[in-house]
Amino acid sequence: MAERLNLKGEEKVIQKLRSLYSSYGYRTYKMSRFEEYDLYAQNKDFLVSGNIITFTDTDGTLMALKPDVTLSIVKSLAKSTASVSRVCYDENVYRVSDRSGTFREIMQAGLECIGNVGPVELSEVAILAQKSLEAISGKSVLTISHMGIVEAFVSEIADEEVKAAALKALSNRNVSALEALARDNEEYSQVIGKLAELAVMAGDNREVFSSLRAMGADEASLKELEEVVSRLDERRLRIDFSVLGEMNYYNGITFRGYVEGVPVSVISGGQYDRLMARMGRKAKAVGFAVYMDALERLLSSAPEYDADTVLVYGDSDDPAAVLDRAEAIRKEGKSVVAMKEVPFSIRYREVVTMGGAQNA
Amino acid sequence: MLNVALPKGRLGEKVYSMFAVSGFECPEVLGDSRKLIFENPAANVRYFWVKPSDVSVYVERGAADIGVAGKDIIEEYNPDVYELLDLDTGKCRMAVAARKGFRDNPDSTLRVATKFSHIAREYYSRTGREIDIIHLNGSIELAPVLGMSDVIVDIVETGTTLKENGLEVIQTIMPISARLIANRSSFEFKKNDILRVIDGLKTQLEVKK
Numbered sequence: 001m002a003e004r005l006n007l008k009g010e011e012k013v014i015q016k017l018r019s020l021y022s023s024y025g026y027r028t029y030k031m032s033r034f035e036e037y038d039l040y041a042q043n044k045d046f047l048v049s050g051n052i053i054t055f056t057d058t059d060g061t062l063m064a065l066k067p068d069v070t071l072s073i074v075k076s077l078a079k080s081t082a083s084v085s086r087v088c089y090d091e092n093v094y095r096v097s098d099r100s101g102t103f104r105e106i107m108q109a110g111l112e113c114i115g116n117v118g119p120v121e122l123s124e125v126a127i128l129a130q131k132s133l134e135a136i137s138g139k140s141v142l143t144i145s146h147m148g149i150v151e152a153f154v155s156e157i158a159d160e161e162v163k164a165a166a167l168k169a170l171s172n173r174n175v176s177a178l179e180a181l182a183r184d185n186e187e188y189s190q191v192i193g194k195l196a197e198l199a200v201m202a203g204d205n206r207e208v209f210s211s212l213r214a215m216g217a218d219e220a221s222l223k224e225l226e227e228v229v230s231r232l233d234e235r236r237l238r239i240d241f242s243v244l245g246e247m248n249y250y251n252g253i254t255f256r257g258y259v260e261g262v263p264v265s266v267i268s269g270g271q272y273d274r275l276m277a278r279m280g281r282k283a284k285a286v287g288f289a290v291y292m293d294a295l296e297r298l299l300s301s302a303p304e305y306d307a308d309t310v311l312v313y314g315d316s317d318d319p320a321a322v323l324d325r326a327e328a329i330r331k332e333g334k335s336v337v338a339m340k341e342v343p344f345s346i347r348y349r350e351v352v353t354m355g356g357a358q359n360a
Numbered sequence: 361m362l363n364v365a366l367p368k369g370r371l372g373e374k375v376y377s378m379f380a381v382s383g384f385e386c387p388e389v390l391g392d393s394r395k396l397i398f399e400n401p402a403a404n405v406r407y408f409w410v411k412p413s414d415v416s417v418y419v420e421r422g423a424a425d426i427g428v429a430g431k432d433i434i435e436e437y438n439p440d441v442y443e444l445l446d447l448d449t450g451k452c453r454m455a456v457a458a459r460k461g462f463r464d465n466p467d468s469t470l471r472v473a474t475k476f477s478h479i480a481r482e483y484y485s486r487t488g489r490e491i492d493i494i495h496l497n498g499s500i501e502l503a504p505v506l507g508m509s510d511v512i513v514d515i516v517e518t519g520t521t522l523k524e525n526g527l528e529v530i531q532t533i534m535p536i537s538a539r540l541i542a543n544r545s546s547f548e549f550k551k552n553d554i555l556r557v558i559d560g561l562k563t564q565l566e567v568k569k
Contacts, residue, residue, distance in 0.1 A: 141549070172442055173443065173444055263420065265545070
């Protein structure tokens with residue numbers, strides 16, 4: 001079906017994701033392209049990039065083209081904490097791409113689960129992240145960690161500069177930087193040593209959990225992570241503490257998804273109760289985004305031919321006859337383009353020539 | 361197939377021999393050829409020579425799974441890659457240098473000539489000093505000699521070039537050495553090969569110590 005509709009790779013994936021999310025009761029959320037700039041100015045660090053396209057609305061309000069969807073969803077949902085809202089989206093957002101340094105329109109899909117979020121919802125969102133990866137590619141890995149575990153360790157570091165350096169090194173798996181930090185800051189050498197252990201932690205899940213316990217990791221966080229992980233496909237999962245969300249926003253599980261052949265993560269998300277609190281919400285929240293722009297190369301398959309048939313006609317051909325002939329070929333299930341001469345730039349399977357062109 | 365980006369030059373050759381000892385041989389690499397890509401299917405590895413400052417680009421964009429880049433390049437371009445190992449080679453330092461006897465006048469804007477604009481800006485922003493960056497692509501030492509800049513921010517290995525041009529180091533910004541970097545996605549899908557490289561290199565580094 002998708003083939004016949006001639007959908008692009010991204011569009012096919014979006015369709016798959018939509019039906020996947022709706023099968024879990026997620027409702028599509030369609031929103032305006034603009035948002036008041038203030039919303040982003042207050043939460044700049046939450047955004048992938050701090051650059052925002054702004055303009056002045058007719059009443060003088062400073063507006064922004066949406067660089068992100070999560071903030072808008074959080075803002076617009078009721079403040080109720082009793083129930084759980086499940087929403088998903090696929091929207092264009094506008095932000096500076098890391099590499100080119102210029103603004104781009106980027107297709108982003110994702111979902112947010114907001115409200116009385118508990119173990120069921122956490123596991124469900126992580127499962128959906130893994131299933132989204134499967135919808136994109138046969139070879140994928142979801143990497144997952146828990147901010148609570150990392151945070152319990154780094155909370156022992158009082159010096160903010162050392163703390164920031166240690167977290168940066170952990171997110172880059174930079175063990176030598178952690179070792180150097182431990183040498184320079186003896187009072188924290190023990191806890192930084194533990195971060196270095198986290199950075200190279202490997203093995204199957206059971207081994208990882210037992211070494212985490214042996215290290216004295218925060219038990220509540222550990223249990224939560226264990227519970228989520230037990231529901232996921234272990235072959236496509238890695239517990240990985242280099243996956244760190246911004247601490248001012250994320251608090252619980254955080255994850256990133258990769259597919260083979262794409263150099264950057266295509267899914268990123270986690271639990272962000274702190275963002276909720278900053279926006280005056282008591283509810284909890286978990287969600288993720290799928291970056292469709294990263295998938296462009298993987299999913300695009302340029303068609304081999306621009307058209308199946310080129311119908312060449314001349315000035316002396318009756319226009320009605322040309323149109324009829326083209327229609328007849330189309331009925332055979334082929335695509336047809338009618339033109340007076342065949343340019344070099346197009347590729348086609350066959351040429352059909354009308355009488356007028358032959359005489360010319 | 362593990363794709364490895366090596367920095368052209370002595371450092372790259374030295375690092376290649378460490379890779380070879382770790383079981384990722386490809387003898388052709390050191391040959392006198394103008395080829396850019398060398399492959400050894402038996403060892404499941406492919407090497408390519410690139411300009412040292414481009415290694416992080418190849419790795420970040422996934423054209424290379426791993427590569428070897430100086431800490432100076434990593435700090436300057438801040439690529440989104442894993443920094444897996446300090447190779448303890450290609451050692452030097454990033455430093456501020458000026459003409460002998462230079463006295464900084466904090467009352468005026470400091471003119472800084474450098475190839476490493478980002479590092480220089482970061483360094484001086486920590487002290488809140490107002491600076492004017494003059495971005496150059498080579499022969500940085502010339503700038504203060506001609507009076508175009510007050511200081512330079514550059515890599516200093518032995519200090520001979522500085523000395524011969526009447527310059528001296530006034531501050532060290534950071535020590536530099538070669539690092540093994542990896543693409544974040546490749547790390548997940550070629551983990552075993554990458555871990556083998558790390559283990560092999562680590563063993564050699566320990567022997568050296």
